[in-house]
Amino acid sequence: MNLVIGVGLRTGTPYAELQDLATTALHELAGEVRLVVTITGKENEPALQQLAAQLGAELRTFSNEELAEQPVPTPSAQVEQLKGTPSVAEAAVLATGAQLLIPKRQTPNATIAIGVQRAAGYDVRDRAVVQRVIAERRDVRRGFLDLPVDDATLGRVLEAAHRAPSVGLSQPWDFLVIRDLATRRKVHDLATAQRDAFAASLPEDRRAAFDGLKIAAILDTPLNLAVTCDPGRGGRHVLGRHADPRTTMFSAAIAIQNLWLAARAEGLGVGWVSFFEPGEVAAVLDLPAHVELVGYLCVGYVDEFAAAPELVRSGWAKRRPLSWAIHHEEWGRRDTSIVDDARQAAQNAVPATGQRVHVIVGGDASQLQQSDALVVDLRADRPPADFGVLWRPARTPAEAVEFGVEIARDLALQGVGHLAVQLDENSERAESLARGLQVGASACGLTHSTT
Numbered sequence: 001m002n003l004v005i006g007v008g009l010r011t012g013t014p015y016a017e018l019q020d021l022a023t024t025a026l027h028e029l030a031g032e033v034r035l036v037v038t039i040t041g042k043e044n045e046p047a048l049q050q051l052a053a054q055l056g057a058e059l060r061t062f063s064n065e066e067l068a069e070q071p072v073p074t075p076s077a078q079v080e081q082l083k084g085t086p087s088v089a090e091a092a093v094l095a096t097g098a099q100l101l102i103p104k105r106q107t108p109n110a111t112i113a114i115g116v117q118r119a120a121g122y123d124v125r126d127r128a129v130v131q132r133v134i135a136e137r138r139d140v141r142r143g144f145l146d147l148p149v150d151d152a153t154l155g156r157v158l159e160a161a162h163r164a165p166s167v168g169l170s171q172p173w174d175f176l177v178i179r180d181l182a183t184r185r186k187v188h189d190l191a192t193a194q195r196d197a198f199a200a201s202l203p204e205d206r207r208a209a210f211d212g213l214k215i216a217a218i219l220d221t222p223l224n225l226a227v228t229c230d231p232g233r234g235g236r237h238v239l240g241r242h243a244d245p246r247t248t249m250f251s252a253a254i255a256i257q258n259l260w261l262a263a264r265a266e267g268l269g270v271g272w273v274s275f276f277e278p279g280e281v282a283a284v285l286d287l288p289a290h291v292e293l294v295g296y297l298c299v300g301y302v303d304e305f306a307a308a309p310e311l312v313r314s315g316w317a318k319r320r321p322l323s324w325a326i327h328h329e330e331w332g333r334r335d336t337s338i339v340d341d342a343r344q345a346a347q348n349a350v351p352a353t354g355q356r357v358h359v360i361v362g363g364d365a366s367q368l369q370q371s372d373a374l375v376v377d378l379r380a381d382r383p384p385a386d387f388g389v390l391w392r393p394a395r396t397p398a399e400a401v402e403f404g405v406e407i408a409r410d411l412a413l414q415g416v417g418h419l420a421v422q423l424d425e426n427s428e429r430a431e432s433l434a435r436g437l438q439v440g441a442s443a444c445g446l447t448h449s450t451t
């Protein structure tokens with residue numbers, strides 16, 4: 001740790017007094033003192049010079065104006081009157097950009113505070129740019145212009161992708177750059193077939209909404225990119241992958257996010273298409289069998305970037321509030337309880353319109369014949385994967401209520417307007433979950449019925 005000592009002292013302070021104060025405090029910390037800092041005008045004080053020399057640290061000063069700007073924890077009106085700044089020792093530490101570890105300590109003639117130096121972040125303007133590109137990145141499916149993407153621009157975008165973090169630095173990705181129309185036509189046909197299959201799986205009212213959505217721009221963009229993952233890249237002993245092989249796919253997905261952000265900064269729209277059975281795309285692209293498709297991206301210049309996701313603008317889905325996603329120390333401990341929050345929200349809920357979902361609490365996959373059915377499986381053992389089955393093995397009735405609230409609110413985000421709940425298990429957990437569904441439904445303005 002690189003430490004900084006801020007010092008305020010009276011003229012003629014004995015060195016022994018300052019040294020004693022500093023050494024006692026430094027005993028509590030492990031680190032090297034790199035800087036001794038004080039107010040301009042005190043730099044020639046012998047005790048201060050001796051302290052800096054003994055510690056092998058640089059002596060630096062700040063003006064009283066610079067010190068007065070620092071938000072110190074223990075300001076002093078008396079110091080302010082004398083020096084024109086409410087703090088010297090603490091303020092000097094903060095003025096270096098260090099984080100305060102030990103607030104001010106005093107002897108009759110001297111004051112010290114100690115901080116730790118941190119690696120620098122970006123200044124406020126650059127931070128705003130980072131946040132802006134993240135907020136303004138969009139999945140783009142329409143409005144592409146018939147303009148070529150030159151190699152230098154594409155190179156910068158792929159360079160950003162290639163800088164992504166990867167498990168054990170395995171860099172499992174490759175980028176297949178596709179401009180050929182015949183290849184894109186074949187890929188487009190695969191997406192169209194999957195689109196039709198998805199549409200057929202939807203309940204009637206949801207299908208009508210889906211018909212208005214565009215899900216790919218394979219033929220509307222001059223450039224398509226297939227991002228792949230070689231799960232064996234790096235050989236047998238890739239650091240960090242041994243316990244969780246999924247990390248190799250995560251790494252390739254992160255590369256896509258880097259690509260997406262860099263493209264946005266270049267004014268290039270990117271649309272991710274996943275309406276594929278990956279093996280079929282791999283066959284069209286003639287990928288080697290050990291290489292897996294991670295993402296298929298349509299890339300091109302666009303007339304504009306929308307302010308919000310297309311699925312939000314079309315009313316298909318809504319963004320989930322961040323506060324629902326943050327749990328403190330243990331699962332379920334959010335800033336406000338999800339159940340209390342829902343009860344509060346119910347008082348001002350705006351009635352929602354949308355599809356009906358038939359939620360079967362305590363059921364199983366055999367009950368999914370109707371396309372509007374959704375089963376909540378409460379059993380301890382994980383059921384076979386099926387998007388129609390939500391596995392929610394609640395550990396307590398209270399947790400079951402929370403899960404119910406969450407399910408209802410999540411469905412509301414996906415455009416559901418009515419919950420028809422069927423209780424198929426006679427247990428406290430099932431009843432609690434059904435109660436949670438009711439609370440969550442009321443919070444979001446959904447109509448609700450129980451059988």
Ligand SMILES: Cc1cc2nc3c(=O)[nH]c(=O)nc-3n(C[C@H](O)[C@H](O)[C@H](O)COP(=O)(O)O)c2cc1C
Pocket residue numbers: 137138139140141214215216271272273274275308309310311
């Ligand atoms: C893994 C993944 C797959 C996606 N697949 C598709 C897709 O097949 N078709 C589509 O139109 N959008 C697809 N998207 C885009 C999402 O719908 C989009 O990211 C989301 O609605 C949020 O909008 P935004 O990216 O503009 O913020 C995909 C996004 C991701 C991350």
